[in-house]
Amino acid sequence: MNQYMLKEKMKVYFIMGSTNCSTDAEEVLEKALKGGATLFQFREKGTGCLEGGSRTELAMALQKVCRRYNVPFIINDDIQLMKHLDADGLHVGQEDGDLAEIRKAIPGKLLGVSVHNLKEARHALEVGADYLGVGPIYPTGTKTDTRPVMGYSVIRELRENGIDAPIVGIGGISASNASGVTQAGADGVAVITAISSHQEPDEAAYELLKSVEKGKESN
């Protein structure tokens, strides 16, 4: 997939694991994709998350939903699971291992990296990352061990320093603030709660998409 197509897929980047939704994860994902989510990341992490067979089973079920909507299915952190399912890609953080090693280990797959500053962004792209996750943009209760809340500043700084790779902002993002993230230069937004905990995940995804497009108009 070329960079232009990948930037299109970054618009509404939905992330979820079993601990992020009180109802049926498959149903929430189906609705999110119906509503316009453009990419999905399976992130099964934190207290009470699934392990072993039940983890793999849920991942397979969610991968099937993504296939039906022709939406990329990305796995967070777990390279074994990604390989086992032949998923479309892997997302890793700064502490998930040597980025160059990880890049070599998954040839032809999408590799996303969480970055927090220009140095980390340059390194990730040098080793061959396909897209960058930048945040936390706003305060979030979903991930407790985040770096300090950064606002739009890092997104702007990356763009001003010639980083034109696909970028998603992440952290406390909803339809009410997503336009600011794309106005600052991101290609889209990555969200957990705004969709996974919404009564109507399809409406939530659609509102996010509209907010993302609005921000793009003015950047």
Ligand SMILES: Cc1ncsc1CCOP(=O)(O)O
């Ligand atoms: C995984 C992650 N990385 C930085 S903030 C965050 C959590 C985002 O969750 P939410 O969209 O519910 O704020």
Ligand SMILES: C=C1C=NC(C)=NC1=N
């Ligand atoms: C921490 C993260 C940052 N960015 C993205 C896209 N996913 C993540 N899990």
Ligand SMILES: [Mg+2]
């Ligand atoms: Mg990680």
